[in-house]
Amino acid sequence: MKPFDPSAYRRILFFTGAGMSAESGVPTYRGKGGIWKEYDFEEFACQCAFERTPEKVLRFHELRRRSVLDCHPHDGHRVIASIPGAVVVTQNIDGMHQRAGSGEVIELHGSLWRLRCKQCRTITEDMGKEYQSLRCTSCGNWLRPDITWFGDMLDETVMQKAAEAISSCDLFISIGTSGTVWPAAGFPDLARKAGAFCIEINPEPSGSTRYNLVIRESAGSTLPRLFGTIDTAE
Numbered sequence: 093m094k095p096f097d098p099s100a101y102r103r104i105l106f107f108t109g110a111g112m113s114a115e116s117g118v119p120t121y122r123g124k125g126g127i128w129k130e131y132d133f134e135e136f137a138c139q140c141a142f143e144r145t146p147e148k149v150l151r152f153h154e155l156r157r158r159s160v161l162d163c164h165p166h167d168g169h170r171v172i173a174s175i176p177g178a179v180v181v182t183q184n185i186d187g188m189h190q191r192a193g194s195g196e197v198i199e200l201h202g203s204l205w206r207l208r209c210k211q212c213r214t215i216t217e218d219m220g221k222e223y224q225s226l227r228c229t230s231c232g233n234w235l236r237p238d239i240t241w242f243g244d245m246l247d248e249t250v251m252q253k254a255a256e257a258i259s260s261c262d263l264f265i266s267i268g269t270s271g272t273v274w275p276a277a278g279f280p281d282l283a284r285k286a287g288a289f290c291i292e293i294n295p296e297p298s299g300s301t302r303y304n305l306v307i308r309e310s311a312g313s314t315l316p317r318l319f320g321t322i323d324t325a326e
């Protein structure tokens with residue numbers, strides 16, 4: 093495969109899903125070892141569950157934070173971060189792109205590292221394995237992970253930002269998503285209609301066939317070959 097020269101493109105956009113972090117050791121959602129194979133989302137990842145058993149849901153998310161902090165970005169994350177001006181639109185909540193040094197990361201499904209208070213409408217950054225507080229310091233309500241659970245609406249401002257970035261890219265690279273969760277599953281189509289050259293990197297077939305180039309390999313080995321190797325950071 094001939095490497096792509098990033099300087100030949102006006103705007104490169106990486107659209108990533110759980111498979112992007114798989115080689116870092118973060119489990120994917122579906123498929124073998126997937127989070128939704130082991131845990132019932134109705135018990136841990138929806139507003140109803142949170143209202144029934146908030147502490148149980150928060151402890152589950154702490155478990156996820158712990159396991160993510162034990163993982164580290166891989167060469168694929170670092171290659172993306174090394175491309176000047178590259179935009180990342182991710183379904184991932186693990187913050188791995190930011191840890192690798194990516195500047196512009198649009199998080200469609202929120203972040204494991206933020207909590208929000210429904211009552212006060214405040215959002216708190218909260219890094220670390222354990223939450224600093226499970227309750228809002230102003231009103232005492234339970235804090236909720238600032239992520240999109242099953243049944244939640246996506247943040248419209250974030251969606252709009254992602255759609256604009258995708259519509260204006262000329263190289264679109266989808267990595268490690270099963271393409272089953274909408275509206276993100278429609279992004280390859282959007283990019284293709286906008287005239288971008290579209291690449292998919294995924295060892296398994298996904299839902300979309302709207303790609304100019306499909307690479308049935310893993311993210312960690314393919315990205316350095318596609319764009320050249322980089323100096324390692326984290």
Ligand code: APR
Pocket residue numbers: 108109110111112114115120121122123126183184201240267268269270271272273293294295296297298309310311312
């Ligand atoms: N490199 C590239 N792709 C990989 C790798 C790898 N090393 N390993 C696995 N994959 C691919 C799988 O083949 C699969 O197609 O990653 C994909 C992971 O799919 P999902 O687990 O469905 O993850 P994702 O598409 O990100 O899920 C979307 O679903 O539950 C929600 O909110 C959650 O953001 C998530 C959304």
